[in-house]
Amino acid sequence: MSKMDVKPVITILPVGSVDPEILRHISRKLSEKFGLKCDVSEISYDVPKEAYSPLRRQYLASYFVQIAEFHARRTGALRVLSITDVNIYAPGLNFVFGEARIWGRGAVISLFMLRPEVYGDPPNFNLLVERAIKEAIHEIGHTFGLNHCSNPVCIMRFSNSIWDTDAKSEDFCEKCFNVLRRNIARALSDRG
Ligand SMILES: [Zn+2]
Ligand SMILES: [Zn+2]
Numbered sequence: 001m002s003k004m005d006v007k008p009v010i011t012i013l014p015v016g017s018v019d020p021e022i023l024r025h026i027s028r029k030l031s032e033k034f035g036l037k038c039d040v041s042e043i044s045y046d047v048p049k050e051a052y053s054p055l056r057r058q059y060l061a062s063y064f065v066q067i068a069e070f071h072a073r074r075t076g077a078l079r080v081l082s083i084t085d086v087n088i089y090a091p092g093l094n095f096v097f098g099e100a101r102i103w104g105r106g107a108v109i110s111l112f113m114l115r116p117e118v119y120g121d122p123p124n125f126n127l128l129v130e131r132a133i134k135e136a137i138h139e140i141g142h143t144f145g146l147n148h149c150s151n152p153v154c155i156m157r158f159s160n161s162i163w164d165t166d167a168k169s170e171d172f173c174e175k176c177f178n179v180l181r182r183n184i185a186r187a188l189s190d191r192g
Pocket of ligand 2: 149150154157172173175177
């Protein structure tokens with residue numbers, strides 16, 4: 001085994017306190033979906049105070065993406081996904097489930113707006129995990145160069161609300177899957 005093989009390709013990074021069982025579920029599914037080694041970081045980062053908007057009582061998502069990118073440079077991971085339990089937003093939007101840059105090394109998802117309780121439904125761990133997995137696959141898809149897709153059940157379709165998230169599958173449509181496969185190969189070879 002070369003030294004390179006030992007490095008995680010995708011790292012799940014808790015920012016603030018996050019249920020470790022949820023992190024493990026996401027890690028397992030990302031590894032399966034992307035065919036890459038994935039693990040959960042043993043260290044976590046604090047929720048960035050400077051990201052907080054007292055007016056909105058939410059945190060600016062881009063800070064969490066920056067933390068993920070910082071962690072990727074620090075550890076040599078190909079991709080890092082920050083996961084937080086605080087409510088995050090992007091300018092012009094009430095909230096976001098997650099954020100990523102196309103071909104960026106870092107991304108974020110928040111569990112906050114995925115919780116059934118937020119919509120007046122009883123807590124449901126399995127549903128929360130299912131939603132978190134979908135959002136995680138979607139954001140990591142962006143980091144491998146995928147844009148939004150118009151196929152209504154494709155995981156790369158934009159979720160405007162939790163109903164959109166629940167309606168889509170956790171799978172890439174054939175078109176996205178083919179682009180993804182090519183782009184992952186490219187990302188791995190660029191890494192050297
Ligand atoms: Zn998206
Ligand atoms: Zn698609």
